Amino acid sequence: QQKVQQSPESLIVPEGGMASLNCTSSDRNVDYFWWYRQHSGKSPKMLMSIFSNGEKEEGRFTVHLNKASLHTSLHIRDSQPSDSALYLCAASPNSGTYQRFGTGTKLQVVP
């Protein structure tokens, strides 16, 4: 079974709305979490990474991490149609090793 679980599988939000995506690792041997965005037909590009408890904000994107529950969430405010993509969460034991990916959340932002 997937060791990195993402929810929901798909999400539709109106333009200007807030999108909230979730990710949990069942492997306790992880310390780093990564969020990637993959537009259709393109390769994944890293959005944000987090390894400390708490919150990290970059522009319209905010990431939360609870290390005790190994749960991270990505929030996109003022969502734009260009945000429509597959959002992948990944976890790794440190910053230099391979990452284990979830199956992603497909986000669609409708005008």
Added chain:
Amino acid sequence: NAGVIQTPRHKVTGKGQEATLWCEPISGHSAVFWYRQTIVQGLEFLTYFRNQAPIDDSGMPKERFSAQMPNQSHSTLKIQSTQPQDSAVYLCASSRQGYEQYFGPGTRLTVL
């Protein structure tokens, strides 16, 4: 900076044939990772190198898959006796030690 380069972009093989995929990492990046992506399984780790040395190949189907990194400027993934279930997009990524991974455009492998 051209980014990670992967060739070919598309490859079609017949069942039982061999496929070799190439990856040129970003200059100065010490780590190279291979993943494959399918609709059903998502993005799966295969193997990775650091400073050209193989570090972890725990994701590789051992019997038919092999990977090498003969020099710092390229890595190859070879699949022998390809099977339809090997059809996927194979992604190569590179990173500097401890930093984010940059993915290449991928090679779409189709096994007929």
